[in-house]
Amino acid sequence: MSDSFKKNAKILVFSTEKISDPAIDMAGLLKLHYPPTVYTITVPCSSGIKPSWIIHAYEKGFDGVFIAADGTDCIFGESCTEKTGNIVAITHEKMKEKEIDPARLRMAALCSVCSEAFVKQMRSFNDYLIKTIHSNNN
């Protein structure tokens, strides 16, 4: 395992095909680096993410989960923001039940050109998870 895998937090990103995927791809195109332990799974809309998937990710060893939400840009309608928020709230409750720090789940609206914002989010989330989880493990 490379050093970067040992020293960085493992983050699962749920990204949307039309909105945040292009931003994440553009971050690569612009060589805006972020930890290689950040993995993206694409979904059509952030309000279709099931809380059980997020819990499964923690159970399988992910340190953090990030929802790159569509926000008001969602092609399926404006209700996406509220519905994604509800998914996060429900998941937070489930995380508390399982004694998982709710701060390990983050959500932010990410537009199709928000490459720099994505990289900034990943670096700051990584820093937080390293401080809280990795330091507790040492």
Next chain:
Amino acid sequence: MKERLGVYICHCGGNISDYVDVEKVRAAIEHEKGVVLAKTTMFACSDTNQTDMVQDIHEHNLDGVIVASCSPKLHLTTFRNVTERGDLNKYTYVHANIREQASWAHSDDKLGATEKAIRLVKAAIAKSRYADPLFPNQFEAEKNIAVIGGGIAGMKAALSLAEKKSNVILIEKENRLGGHTAEWGSLFMTDEKGFELTARIENDLRKYNNVTILTGAEVIDTKGSIGNFELKIRRRPQNDGDPMEIVELHVGSIVVATGYDHYLPKQGEYGFGTSETIITLPEFKQQVDKATGKSLEFKGKKINNIAYIYCVGSRQNEGENTYCSRFCCTSAIHTAIEVKKKFKGMQNIHLTRGIRTYGKQELLYAESLQMGDLYLQFDENNLPEIRSEGKKTVVTVKDILSARKEMEMEVDLVVLVTGMVPRPDQSIGTMLKLPKGRDRFFNEIHMKLRPVETVIDGVTIAGTCQGPKNISESVNSALSAATKSFSYISKGTLETEPIIAEIDQDACSWCDKCSNACPFDAIDQIEMGGRTVASVNPMVCKGCGMCAPVCPVDAINLIGYTSEEMMSMIDALA
């Protein structure tokens, strides 16, 4: 579940393999469950590899294919078509993005990028095991096309679409068509005047009944997606006393051709703004076009010696504009030749950073040399200096063609050869969510493979809103964008992915939560075997998946994004 998978890992020339050890990726996945073929390939998208893939599907009796390469935005359709040519359902194909999301994103960490690529490919394999054959849905597309921007690119795009018998709406913010081209005088190579050229094209456009020209019009809102965009246009009064007009348009696709601005030097940059004898190339060209006498006069002063300083606002060492503006070398030399032909006793001195008159434009450079123009060359660390000595303007430069000897010249006029910059008002880009590149111009998906398409389906870009171009390059890109935009909607129908919600009706006991969550009213209650259950209308469902997380008994899955698939991917990535 798929049991005979073929996996292809692309070098992408070196775009992937310079940072990701593709052989290591292949070795790591070749024994994954269900994988019967694992190959690396220099260019997965090449015709040769595509032919090999079709052959492999038949020879190895594959039931699923995975390609690990660039973004699916670029080649998902390519490889779906390959799968189809191999007699498999195209939706059984799965793509792994190991370029934008591994090799490029982690080019600073080769080991990290390789480890990430391995997991991304394993996740794609996991998803592929569950990828069932699917069949696309079709919907009607609007047959109108909007062209935003009425410069040379927008006009040519509109004309090309009109010739294809498409209904075109050409939207221009200014009160006239023509853009910057209409400002120019004589153009290389035909010597036709810029305003004559644009007037000719406008005249051609107005002959078509299927073309609507809206000048003084600005897009203020956009909604919808490919096939069904809604544009709200605010149009200034066309006659005194008319009210401001709001026009709503429904179009199937959009060509964006909003053009560029001239670079305006900063106060003091090469003395700009401090002396009347230091002007920009666009200003100078207008002076030359307007002048009628035998000699050139500027601000009442006779002009004989002119220094042209190149790359002002382009190829900046320090500054935002690191790019070459492409047209300015040719434009400056063309103007200098015009000056010599039009007026007597003129001397042109060109201070360049290396001449870039590519292609046929080289003929102009040769003509200029034959006419006796002087060429000196400076580098970015030793820029020319300009000083005023009384009424004189003196330029000094270290000429790298003369062993960096310092040259000093007294001139009557200094022309700053300025380049192109993106328009400051890019609100149309913001509304349509068009990505911008590092140069701040709008960005295409791929400079060579998809040069006029954007990541927003149905929106193409043409001309200089995409980056500096000369007129012929702008026209070429406009014709390409017009053809692409037309191809989106020419059939009158568009295919949508067959990604819809699926309800396990044995588990469902109708609670209406899914129906309330659906923004498209695609879920109804039906009676089945004496029970009330939910049912999805496949013609109405748009595949957002909003219904799935709200089901209290987890009876809803989105096809292609089932819990089984998602969790197997998470397992592979963990």
